[in-house]
Amino acid sequence: MAQDIPNPASKTEDKYAWVYLINLVFYFIPYFIIDMPLWQILLSLAALIPFVYCYYWAYRSTSSQAHLPILAIITIAIAVTPINTGSLSLFTFAGFFIGFFYPLRKAVLCIAALIATLFLLNMSLNFDHYYWAIYGAALLAGVSLFGVVERNRIENKCKQQKSQDEIHQLATMLERERIARDLHDIMGHSLSSISLKAELAEKLLAKDDIEQAKLQLAELNSIARDSLSQIRQTVSGYKHKGLVASVTGLCQTLRDKGLSVTLEGEIPSLSPELETHLILSLTELCNNIIRHSQAQECSLRFSQNKQQTIIQITDNGQPDSVNQGNGLNGIRERLQQFQGTLTWDLSQQCQFTITLPQQG
Structure with missing residues (x-):
């Protein structure tokens, strides 16, 4: 992936991670079509405990960490295959995460290696036909494509969010410029007038022209009050941004x-x-x-x-x-x-x- 995406879903979707585990229904099909001894059933059920752990581990991993839970899932699936051919269901979860976490070229190579593993298992376990491996290869190819599609969806979502953040930042910068401009417009002229009035009053006092000095100080006081009022009105218009x-x-x-x-x-x-x-x-x-x-x-x-x-x-x-x-x-x-x-x-x-x- 171009980015290190935290998991295959956004934080709001994370609580629905268990929904995808419904695909494990295929794991239980052999229970109903093959006469399996009790120990075999219990052992294959027990294998689901580490699998579910590895599933959530992969689901919440980043692309740089995902190889560990993916390899763990594949290991569990290989170990389960001799006692339950429904292990194909576990292989498909690994296929999905491979398609999601890795660039297309690398994902294709990994899926090809995983399909080769299915055929080797088929041969080593002396299955009558290659239907199990062929069916598994088709499932892996299809599910890995779903992973690629999901990766593209997340990347597009991240790009959209980044664009929205940039727009928001631009709006914030424009708002800052507006505030600076407003304060400059309000205070620039007022402070200049206050400075001139104070300087003039100082010169009048030096000449003992008390009446004119009082007049200038009164005008200075009026300008200061008007400026303070304008600032309060302006600031009250800036709502707390949060x-x-x-x-x-x-x-x-x-x-x-x-x-x-x-x-x-x-x-x-x-x-x-x-x-x-x-x-x-x-x-x-x-x-x-x-x-x-x-x-x-x-x-x-x-x-x-x-x-x-x-x-x-x-x-x-x-x-x-x-x-x-x-x-x-x-x-x-x-x-x-x-x-x-x-x-x-x-x-x-x-x-x-x-x-x-x-x-x-």
Whole structure:
């Protein structure tokens, strides 16, 4: 694959991973058409336990890790074949993951090797005909194509999401420019007038022209009040953009400093108070990366489960230790208000992890 896609489905689809296991119905067909001894049935059923584990392992792997669970699935299928020819069903799961995780050329070679394995099994087990291997080869070819189609769907989805993120970033930049322009238009003339009035009042006082100086100071006070009112009206028009816009802004700030930034996962919806503290915490961590890490790459990853929301900021800087100054202590104090924690790991890359309990 062109990208290291986390799994064959998005996070929202992950909970439906068990649905594909329905294909195991073919695994049980030999039970009804062949008179199998009880020990054989129990042993083949027991093999499903490690298979299901390997299935979820592959389902949640990245392309660089997928070879391990795929090989495990193939090993289980080969081991089961002598006692249950329904093992073809297990081979098809391996075929799907091969089609999904690997580029077409590599996938074709792997599927060809897997089909050759079926024929070798057919020969070594002295099956009467090659129907089992031929049928299995057709299944592998077909299911692996489904894997390729699913990979293309995920890649297109990732590209669309990236385009949407870029559009959102562009909109944020335009909004910043608008705010800067509005403040310049409001304050530019007002500050110039305030400066001139103050300078004129100073000269009038120097000449003991008290009345004219009072008049200039009164006008200066009026200009200042009008400017303050205009600023309040302008700021009140800028609604709180929330965590999504803040995270996007932090990513852009890191990019502006020359870092390659990756944003992963779905940004959660939190209470306004928690969002504010989380934004401040993330801002502090990103500023630390800019000031201290000397990194070239950085990633922000959001993930959730039933109990926790987890935010990980990882960069490829290599600090020997972390100085727990006011910044990190401040983050911990903010998070403690919400039973959250801040941890870090320097074993491979520099990774900070914010963990928050799910809000009720």
